[in-house]
Amino acid sequence: MDNSEPLAVYLHWPYCARICPYCDFNVHLDKRAGEAAALVDAMVADLRSWRVLTDERGIGSVHFGGGTPSLLSRPQLGALLGTIRELWDVPHRAEIALEANPNDITQARLDDWRAAGITRLSIGVQSFDDAVLTQLGRDHDGVRARDAIAQSVATIPSVSADLIFGVAGEGEGRLTRDLDTLLALGVQHISTYQLTVEPGTAFARAEARGADLAAGEHQSASDFEAIDARLSAAGFEHYEVSNFALPGHRSQHNLAYWRGRDYVGVGPGAHGRLWQGGVRLATETPLRPRDYIAAVDSEGTAMRTEPLSPTDAASEYVMMGLRTVEGISPERLSAIAGETRIIPDYLFKDGLLELISRSSGPQTVKATPRGRLLLDALTRAILI
Ligand code: SF4
Numbered sequence: 001m002d003n004s005e006p007l008a009v010y011l012h013w014p015y016c017a018r019i020c021p022y023c024d025f026n027v028h029l030d031k032r033a034g035e036a037a038a039l040v041d042a043m044v045a046d047l048r049s050w051r052v053l054t055d056e057r058g059i060g061s062v063h064f065g066g067g068t069p070s071l072l073s074r075p076q077l078g079a080l081l082g083t084i085r086e087l088w089d090v091p092h093r094a095e096i097a098l099e100a101n102p103n104d105i106t107q108a109r110l111d112d113w114r115a116a117g118i119t120r121l122s123i124g125v126q127s128f129d130d131a132v133l134t135q136l137g138r139d140h141d142g143v144r145a146r147d148a149i150a151q152s153v154a155t156i157p158s159v160s161a162d163l164i165f166g167v168a169g170e171g172e173g174r175l176t177r178d179l180d181t182l183l184a185l186g187v188q189h190i191s192t193y194q195l196t197v198e199p200g201t202a203f204a205r206a207e208a209r210g211a212d213l214a215a216g217e218h219q220s221a222s223d224f225e226a227i228d229a230r231l232s233a234a235g236f237e238h239y240e241v242s243n244f245a246l247p248g249h250r251s252q253h254n255l256a257y258w259r260g261r262d263y264v265g266v267g268p269g270a271h272g273r274l275w276q277g278g279v280r281l282a283t284e285t286p287l288r289p290r291d292y293i294a295a296v297d298s299e300g301t302a303m304r305t306e307p308l309s310p311t312d313a314a315s316e317y318v319m320m321g322l323r324t325v326e327g328i329s330p331e332r333l334s335a336i337a338g339e340t341r342i343i344p345d346y347l348f349k350d351g352l353l354e355l356i357s358r359s360s361g362p363q364t365v366k367a368t369p370r371g372r373l374l375l376d377a378l379t380r381a382i383l384i
Contacts, residue, residue: 003275003354006060006094008256009084012267013069014289017101020135021202022195022213026269027067028141037133039267039289040076044083046266046285049301051087053274053281054264059088060094061253065160074112079118095120095158095252096187102140105148110155120158120251122191123149128181132167132302133146136195137202149185158249165227166220168193168212175223179230188249189202192227192242194220241323241372258324259334260317266290272303273316280313280336281305310338311383318379327356327366333382343382347371353377 097120128142265272272283321328352371
């Protein structure tokens, strides 16, 4: 709503060295000569198109996601970051994050990333258990993951690791051992992922042939309770449904999404959001790299823009905001919806929502732990 709020920038690098059998992200193998170089040029062009839309803004965070952005070469990363710095004001305190595969992490690369201004690394570890990693089709082993994290923690100011749970048939105590290892290595942030079998993946085809890959809901729920208890005891804040952080290490980029702020999205399949003249604009781009490049070549941008209705914008704000311990502001909700919204009292009485009392500033409302399990229904009830 307010153009003085910092802008977040998401860049999607869609290539992976191989496609993991459970992955349903927008990922591609880099098989076409020259395509990756052309994609960097197209993303640079799209950043310039975004600058026309946003005008002058300060940047709060830049996030290289994927895919596997740790496959970006030093000149490619430099071209993208250099363009962002040229177009907007990137203050020293801005979070600049890169998702990395353990196999791509070497001391030389870490030094390059640090020199380029990367302040945060998000490492796709999932587990240190070789049997689980093999089952997941990952191309790193536990020793590589451990070494990669140790080097990262020593070089990059903030390090996050992904941890998977809900894996069928894993050995007794795997999750506890993985958590102990992550804590001993000193990561400051952990993102948890429940293994789910998504349509169209190799895992879905294997399950159709009778394989048992994802644990049942009961096992997954008890896995998650164990993670929550262990990390809370270690001083981590459970600040979003799936994310835990030591104080000062919350993901500023993801918080921008969850707070309903503006974000630039460039690269294949990237989405963006921008308030412009009181209207919430939504942008998206073609999924395939070659279509993205072709769109930039023919039209100057791969971005398609459409206005969201006030109801859809309000729904997004509630759905995202209730994922976090910060919750939502009823005032902001009314401003987004374009009319006064009263949050129904029974949602507080039923123990699904609670007020966050503050000594100053507007009141906010957050979901209770029980409410977080019913986010879809809660969102609908608030927006009726
Ligand atoms: S490395 Fe990550 S993004 Fe790439 S296929 Fe595997 S899970 Fe998907």
